[in-house]
Amino acid sequence: MSGPVTGLVHTGPVTHAEANGPGAAEDGLTVGRAAALVGVSVKALHxxxxxxxVRPGGHTPAGYRVYSADDIARIHRVLIYRELGFPLAEIARILDDPSADARDHLRRQRAELERRAGRLREMARAVDRMLEALDAGLRLTPEEQAEIFGADWRPEWVGEARDRWGxxxxxxxxxxxxxxxxxxxxxDAVARTEALHADLAAARRAGVAAGSxxxxxxxxxxxxxxxxxxxxxxxxxxxxxxxxxEDPGFAAHYDGIEPGLAGWLRDAIFANAERHGVDPATAGWE
Structure with a gap:
């Protein structure tokens, strides 16, 4: 375990060395020393x-409250229950109620942890699927790409797109x-794209207004x-x-379909965006 439960490495009574170290009192540990020993903050102990x-049960001759060995042992039990996800109020009830069945609480908590673990495993599998998709991307051989997308298709375009928007x-x-x-x-996707490009080119040639x-x-x-x-x-x-x-590569692509198509398509997209409540001048990637 990590975090606050690092204090679990100390499970025995307060030793003579600890009792006489910095922050120690004759009959126990001050709050600062106790916090350092079990790995929690002074604020948490307060x-x-x-x-x-957990209330310190000891007092120094000067009247300062200090943590006894039993108090430190109770803190360790609190840390165990807290690591398992029990709320503080329930931890107090378990520790203070002689009739409380700690085993029953732990069994129920273990069942809850199993449920959470199953959910996390499902999430991990979903992430694995996403990583596989990201690694696979365009799952076509170079030969298939040339056949489907045409002889001028360059497979490195996929890598360039990944670098740009990955x-x-x-x-x-x-x-x-x-x-x-x-x-x-x-x-099928290429056929739809080619059909759209043909219709865009025809509209441009026919002088269709971009805002129509x-x-x-x-x-x-x-x-x-x-x-x-x-x-x-x-x-x-x-x-x-x-x-x-504006991008030379994209502009050349659309203007190669029909001269002036890149600018016309931009204007048509802008006008359509405005009809849907979007200001093209301030539009962001959202």
Whole structure:
């Protein structure tokens, strides 16, 4: 055990050396010496004294209260029960009530600890699954990636994205969902993306106004496409729209689909965000 229970290493009576060390009194230990011995704070001992949990029973010739060997033993018992999660009031009742069944209390507490341990094991397994997802990420071979995403696809893009967003909750969502996707799932996702890109390019070529309802519907389709990988809010979408137009790599990607598409898509996303109560100028990643 650690923390306050480090004092459990001392389970015997107060020794002559301790009784004559710094802070010792003729018939026991001062509060400071007792606190240092059992590994709790002086404040805690004062509180336990005030609530009647552990009251120093000895006195020096000068009238100062000191902790006897029995008092120290009681403190050790308090520490054991406290480590097991018992509230102070129940500890006092167990220690002071001769009819209290300490074994029954400990059996019930052990059952509760088993329940907590099971819950912690479940949490640990969930963390393991998340780590597996984060490590796996895009579970496609380089050959499958080239087949599904096209000949110009570069596998290192996944690593670059991880370096850029790997510390975010959205990347965790993406990694978990991507790890569960089959090659067919990716083919379907690529088909939806290509269809959207074709519609975006057509709207741009046709001169559809970025603030129109038609452009807003396309912006919503774009946000829904991203939301398949992580929960993309309108504020996040606005941040991404800005990046699509300002980041050279993203701008080249969208402008390669249709000249001027990067800026048009940004404006359409901004207008759609405003319709949903988000100011693109102040939107944050939330």
């Amino acid at each position: 509180h336990w004294d005030a609530v009647g949990l 510390g975010t909750a959205q990347w965790t969502q993406y990694a978990e969902r991507a790890a569960a996707m089959t090659p067919q799932d990716w083919k 309802a038609e452009a807003g519907a396309l912006a919503e389709r774009h946000r829904a496409l991203l939301s398949a990988y992580f929960d993309c809010t309108h504020a996040m979408h606005a941040c991404l729209g800005r990046m699509f137009a």
